[in-house]
Amino acid sequence: MKIHFIAIGGSAMHNLALALHDKGEIVTGSDDAIFEPSRSRLAAKGLLPQKMGWFPEKITTDLDAIVLGMHAKADNPELLKAKELGIKIYSYPEFIFQQSQNKTRVVIGGSHGKTTITSMILHVMNYHGVAVDYLVGAQLPGFDNMVKLTHENEFIVIEGDEYLSSALDLRPKFHLYQPNIALISGIAWDHINVFPTFENYKEQFAIFIDKIINGGILVYNSDDAEVKDLVENTDKPIRKMPYQLPEYSIENGQTLLHTPDGEMPIEVFGEHNLSNLAGAKWICQNMGIDEADFYEAIATFTGAAKRLEKIGENTHSVIFKDFAHSPSKVTATVQAVKAQYPNKKVIACLELHTYSSLNPEFISQYKGALDKADLPIVFFHDETVKIKKLEPMSAEEIYQAFGRNDLKVFTSPTPLYDFLNSQKGENIVWLFMSSGNYGGIDWKDLEKMIE
Template identity: 65%
Template structure:
């Protein structure tokens, strides 16, 4: 099969391109810019475009399929040519469904935690040498690429993103997978550029619940009131399996989970991660992994990339970076670090980087999210606000939104970096939360602070 990717450089798209290449497909692609790690990985498999840009001549009637990424625009010349030729054009999730129609589809959804839960499941299955197809949004230790497709595996595990499928398909990705087994971890308003009201956003999870096949299984976090309401009021003919935070304790900076065989030490921590673990356990059990085997494997799970990732640690300090950017993630991550290191002062730094977080109206959703930190810093770039064509956001608006008296706000990368490297971290914990990089911060340099 000949497949062409329009916007091959995306984090999900390049992984799918490599997976299809390994499956024996002939793969080509285009993009106007590609950065590492996508660039290096595509280069390794000889899939990197010879030059960047969009080229109509790459679109011919010899192509069996064109896969369209979100980075492309509706007037993309390659897309228009594909339409003129009447070629099959799929979004990323549409094509994954086509590849998995004959498999048992396991889809992990939720505003937060879905990457970690999917990673937990794959870690457990990999530990026990159970082969499945998969797609997950973060790099996982022991896996080269985060998309794997075969003809022979019975299961496919998919991270179910609620964002749009493609520039010409405005449906959320997770509406297209038609799961046999699914999970919802939590619901907290996000992507306000697509879902302008909270009610509209929640509705997407109701549609997802109703998209399960007849007789399917829904695993859900019953401690999240919105999730509980969405799942338990659904009239879809599915089986419903609630989960909640398991019993746990913290001793000397290590979290122990209660099991039938006694306390089990974990590499991960935080109430939200223990909820994630409980959900992952249910899913693994539905996939044939018993409880004892799950616990044996999960003990060595260190977390998904950029999810409470430990940068450096000494006897006096610890530094974490985390992908947290939405209000619910910021609050959960801040509370988790403070709870794990109760005897240390917590310095929590948050970069407002996403479309939603830089929206003046949405900012009020952050009220109280940094309250568990002893010292709190917010960084944002006015340039990013202009690039996203949003209304100007002031330092005063941010301070008012977080409603915290001792909040420090930086708008210049060098000023933030200077502040950071002046800090003494003795008896302190440093938490850096962002889906960006604070205007060019080298995280490796932070090791010098320890």
């Protein structure tokens, strides 16, 4: 096939382009800006556009398909030309489904944990030499690409994002995959710019359940009341498989998972990750991996990029970075770190970067999210608020939202960095949570907090 990508530089889009190139398809693309690591990775395969911008002349009748990224707007010149010529236009998830119709589709959904669960499944499969296709939202050790598509593999494991598919397709991505096997890890309101109420957001998961093929399997977190409610009240003819937080203990900073063969040390920690592990186990068992083989493999899983990723450590202190940004993710991450390091001072720095987190109508959802931190810090960049065209929030609104009088609030990167430097010392756990970059602070500078 000859396939053109409109907005090829996105995280998911460039990985799909690389996967199709590796599969032997002819791939071209355009974008108005491409940043690292997408830029270098596309260039290495000869897929980086020669010039940035949109060029309708690239859209010709010999193209078999257009893949449209979420970054491209409805009035994109290349998109308009493709519509004029009648070329088939796919959103990202629509194309993934088209490529996997003859496979067993395993789709991992949920407001939190889906990247980690998908990563755990892929780690186990890779450990045991089981080749599967996949789509995952984070770089994994041992994997060159975040997307793999083949003609021959039986399974495809898909991280099922609930955000919109494209400018032309406003359905949540995970509505398009029609899973044979599905998982829901939890439901906590997110994406307020798309789903204005919690009920509207929760409804998207009800639709996801309805999209499971008849006779399929739904693995679900029965510890989550919202998930449990949806699953128990659906009349969809599917097999329902609940999972719960497994038994564990912590000894000298080491998490031990209780298994039928005894206590097993694992690399990841936190109740949210242990719950994720329980869900991944059921999925793997439905993909042909028995329980003992799952435990053997998962013992060596160290996590996905930016999911409680350890970026620095010495004899007395440690630094983690995490993608946590929604209230439920922040709460779970801070609790996990404090439980793992009860005798260390936890300095938790959260950047408010997403549309939802910077919205005054949503900010109250963060109440108590940083309660387990010994020193809670919130940063939001004034420039980000302006770019997103949102009403600025005051520091007082942030204090009230989080419910901590000792909270430190910063709106510019330099004062934030200076304050962090003033807190350097021994016996500290530094936890940096963000989907952004703290207004441009270099991660290498943050790593120096333990020097």
